[in-house]
Amino acid sequence: NNANQEILSYLIENNIDVKPNSSGLVYILVDEGEGDTPQLGDKVAFHYKGYYLNGEVFDSSYDKSRPLIVQLGENHMIKGLEYSLLKMDKGSKAKVIIPFYMAYDNMENAPVPAYSNLLFELELIDIDRK
Numbered sequence: 001n002n003a004n005q006e007i008l009s010y011l012i013e014n015n016i017d018v019k020p021n022s023s024g025l026v027y028i029l030v031d032e033g034e035g036d037t038p039q040l041g042d043k044v045a046f047h048y049k050g051y052y053l054n055g056e057v058f059d060s061s062y063d064k065s066r067p068l069i070v071q072l073g074e075n076h077m078i079k080g081l082e083y084s085l086l087k088m089d090k091g092s093k094a095k096v097i098i099p100f101y102m103a104y105d106n107m108e109n110a111p112v113p114a115y116s117n118l119l120f121e122l123e124l125i126d127i128d129r130k
Contacts, residue, residue: 003099006117010053010097025080026097027087035090036127040073043128044085051119053097058111067125078103081120088124096120 004024011018011026020026038044045067049060061068070076072085080098088094100106100115108114 003101003115003117006053007097007099010117010119020097020099023083023102024099025083025102027084028095028097029092030095030121031091031093033089033092033124037089038072038086038124038127040086041071041130043069043071044124045069045126045128046085047123047125048081049121051121052112053117053119067123080118081122084120084122085124088122090124090127093121093123096122 004020007020007024007026010016011020016026016028018026018028047061047067049062050058052058072082078098080096080102083102084094084096084098096119098118098120100117103116103118104112104114106114112118
C-alpha cells in the first residue's frame, strides 16, 4: 500500500538498513537501555519528538517541563507508539517510523493530516509497574 511505499522510499533515501516488521512499522534501536522492559498495564515516562517524513517536527515533549506519562494498554496513544514502547528497555532510545494505519489513520489530529506516516524519536525514562 501507499504507506509502505513511502516508508520504503524513506529508508532507501536515508540509507537505513532496517526493514519494516510484519505490521509495516520500522523500529530502530539507537541506544541500549539498562533496565526492564514495560508491559501492558505499566505506566511509562518517555520523551518523544514527532516528525513528518519530510523532517519537519510537529510535536516534542522536550519542549515541556517533563516527559509524557502514560499507562500502556489503555488506548491513550497511537498503536505504533505503544507497540514501540513495549519493545524498549528503561533508558533506551529508539527511532520508529509508523505507518499511518498505526498512527492517526484516516483521522486528522491537528496539526497532523489524515493518512500521515510519522517518525518518532523515543526515549524511555522510567517504568512504574502496576
